[in-house]
Amino acid sequence: MKQLRVLFAFTILALTLGSCNNFSSGWMSSSSSATNEVLTIIGEAEWQEPHGRALFDVLNSPMAGMPQNEANFKILQIDPKNFTNTFKMARNIIEVDVSNTYSQTKMSSELNKYASGQVVLTLKSPDKESLENYLRENQSELVDYLVRKELERIGQYLEKESATPKTRIRNTFGFELSYPKGLSNITEDNNFFWATNNSGESRQDVTIFSIPYTSESVFEKDSLIAIRNRVLGKHIKGSFESQMSTSTKFAPEYRKLEIDGLFRAELRGLWEMTTDMMGGPFVMQAFVNENTNQVIFVDVLVYAPEKKKRNLMRNLEGTFYTIKVSDSEQ
Incomplete structure (x- = not known):
């Protein structure tokens, strides 16, 4: 039921907000979803484990300089098997990949991976504990990057739509x-x-x-x-x-x-x-x-x-x- 509610909410956002046409280029479809929203691709069981909670804590950290605590981002979580084309239109996506084939934990970013105007962060780690430690130690870098990309998109919109x-x-x-x-x-x-x-x-x-x-x-x-x-x-x-x-x-x-x-x-x-x-x-x-x-x-x-x-x-x-x-x- 939780996955269905997330899917329904995201679909409604895509339909009501429409695509970010000001960021589109070429043949690629434009990203769509609410601003300051991050879609995390991680299984429900992992989401409740320490490394999943660490990712949640990073994204849910309070925005600086506010009179009351407000989270930096609204967070959506879906299982990788439910990561369909509808979800691939999100503006901000974080993909989590834990496998012993990796020698160390790394974070990489890709712009316009599935849609234009989009940021996709991929977290790869050899084990869950290493990923948890990495997220705790690099919270500022991850948040700052996503915030900067969000502000860049807002700036592009303002340049075309402001009066x-x-x-x-x-x-x-x-x-x-x-x-x-x-x-x-x-x-x-x-x-x-x-x-x-x-x-x-x-x-x-x-x-x-x-x-x-x-x-x-x-x-x-x-x-x-x-x-x-x-x-x-x-x-x-x-x-x-x-x-x-x-x-x-x-x-x-x-x-x-x-x-x-x-x-x-x-x-x-x-x-x-x-x-x-x-x-x-x-x-x-x-x-x-x-x-x-x-x-x-x-x-x-x-x-x-x-x-x-x-x-x-x-x-x-x-x-x-x-x-x-x-x-x-x-």
């Missing part, structure tokens, strides 16, 4: 990006751009601002927090004379990364209004536009009280994968 005022952004900041539809309430000031859907239930905001680049110290964690608080506190106000601020209850996560050859520093944490009850998750990235010698800040945030926020945030984070700075100013 972002690209010309206005390019004229002000000297680069391009695309953000989700519906953020039609726009506020602009000197070197400041703010787009929001202004929803009281599932609010999404994108802000862009810039300052002159003077030193690499601008990319240090404390510097990014101070700049964020100063600029967003000035422009984003609330009731009771409140203003936007970065929450200090949980220290923001900080990292340096590179996307499409562009170095960035990133903050991920919680925002709050100083004298109000509003708050939620945010992610901010900063990078240098060498054409203008400006440091560009792109900040995305969600306000969705008593609602799940993972998909809202990931849809906004896809914006970071649409950023394009030309080699020279046009």
Whole structure:
């Protein structure tokens, strides 16, 4: 019965959501299923064993920077014998292969294996204990890879389907990006751009601002927090004379990364209004536009009280994968 329920749910998703046409290429059919969903191909008995539970724990690990625990992925599990063509259309697939013919545990990835716009991870291991240990030790790498591929797909979709005022952004900041539809309430000031859907239930905001680049110290964690608080506190106000601020209850996560050859520093944490009850998750990235010698800040945030926020945030984070700075100013 469980396998039938999974099959029914997946079939309905395929029919109602349709295929991801924006990722299709050539003759290959496009992948289809919900975003942030992973299909695991492993037998029911193995799924309940320690190595199966380790895989579940990896995928079910909490998404970083959220006010409440939300799993990184929705997880579906089916037996290999039920892995039919319908399931092969899934966006994210993990295949598990335990055999003593292998000398060590390895993870490999293949794009577009059964459908375009698809990621298939294969875990091969000589025994179950080795696979369990591998999964425990490499949780971050596996999750980060799947999240990055999901955000890349969202970014590709945004580039084709968003209604972002690209010309206005390019004229002000000297680069391009695309953000989700519906953020039609726009506020602009000197070197400041703010787009929001202004929803009281599932609010999404994108802000862009810039300052002159003077030193690499601008990319240090404390510097990014101070700049964020100063600029967003000035422009984003609330009731009771409140203003936007970065929450200090949980220290923001900080990292340096590179996307499409562009170095960035990133903050991920919680925002709050100083004298109000509003708050939620945010992610901010900063990078240098060498054409203008400006440091560009792109900040995305969600306000969705008593609602799940993972998909809202990931849809906004896809914006970071649409950023394009030309080699020279046009």
